[in-house]
Amino acid sequence: MSEWTVHGSRTIYTSPWVELDLVDVEPPGHARYEHHLIKLAPVAATVLLDDSERVLLMWRHRFATKTWNWEIPSGIVEPGEDLAVAAAREALEETGYQVEASALEPLAYNQPIGGMSTAEHHVFLGRDAVRVADPVDTHEADRIEWRPLDQVQQMIDDRQIVAGVAVTGLLQLIARR
Known part of the structure; x- marks a missing residue:
């Protein structure tokens, strides 16, 4: 299986504790779509x-x-x-x-x-x-x-x-x- 292709992303919310992005992804052999990504500190x-x-x-x-x-x-x-x-x-x-x-x-x-x-x-x-x-x-x-x-x-x-x-x-x- 291959890695997904990331075509870009945009942040839709940010705070000191969390960031929410929409990421333009393309799974191998499938259509592109926007996927939610929650960014958290470790x-x-x-x-x-x-x-x-x-x-x-x-x-x-x-x-x-x-x-x-x-x-x-x-x-x-x-x-x-x-x-x-x-x-x-x-x-x-x-x-x-x-x-x-x-x-x-x-x-x-x-x-x-x-x-x-x-x-x-x-x-x-x-x-x-x-x-x-x-x-x-x-x-x-x-x-x-x-x-x-x-x-x-x-x-x-x-x-x-x-x-x-x-x-x-x-x-x-x-x-x-």
């Missing part, structure tokens, strides 16, 4: 694991999907920011737990909606996190808890963990055990 996330084989999870509501679920700390990578630095920053801001960016291990990478978005998720594994403060981003979670890793698969099966970046990172951690 996301960095951290699975924090303690010595008791527990992961730090945040119970939160997502208004877009009307979903309550457990998530891992994650957020947008600022322009020019190192991925691991962003992951450590988000963990501190959202949970109050600090982990050194240099100690984070790459755990997972995915493109959650590759057919129509530039979104990329970079998930790191952090150990030896230390609680140094209250969360700065108090709107991020109703509560923060250490949960046993051996319960995570069932939590995913029960749709208690549904966020793509969390599912990807946690399943990758389970697969590596």
Whole structure:
């Protein structure tokens, strides 16, 4: 199969968080048409694991999907920011737990909606996190808890963990055990 031909694009909406383009594409052997492309900044996330084989999870509501679920700390990578630095920053801001960016291990990478978005998720594994403060981003979670890793698969099966970046990172951690 050949690559699609891109004949051009035009931005129809932009903000600091998202850009929406219409792209003039031509799939091999098919007619040209305009395809939506959602451009998003990369996301960095951290699975924090303690010595008791527990992961730090945040119970939160997502208004877009009307979903309550457990998530891992994650957020947008600022322009020019190192991925691991962003992951450590988000963990501190959202949970109050600090982990050194240099100690984070790459755990997972995915493109959650590759057919129509530039979104990329970079998930790191952090150990030896230390609680140094209250969360700065108090709107991020109703509560923060250490949960046993051996319960995570069932939590995913029960749709208690549904966020793509969390599912990807946690399943990758389970697969590596």
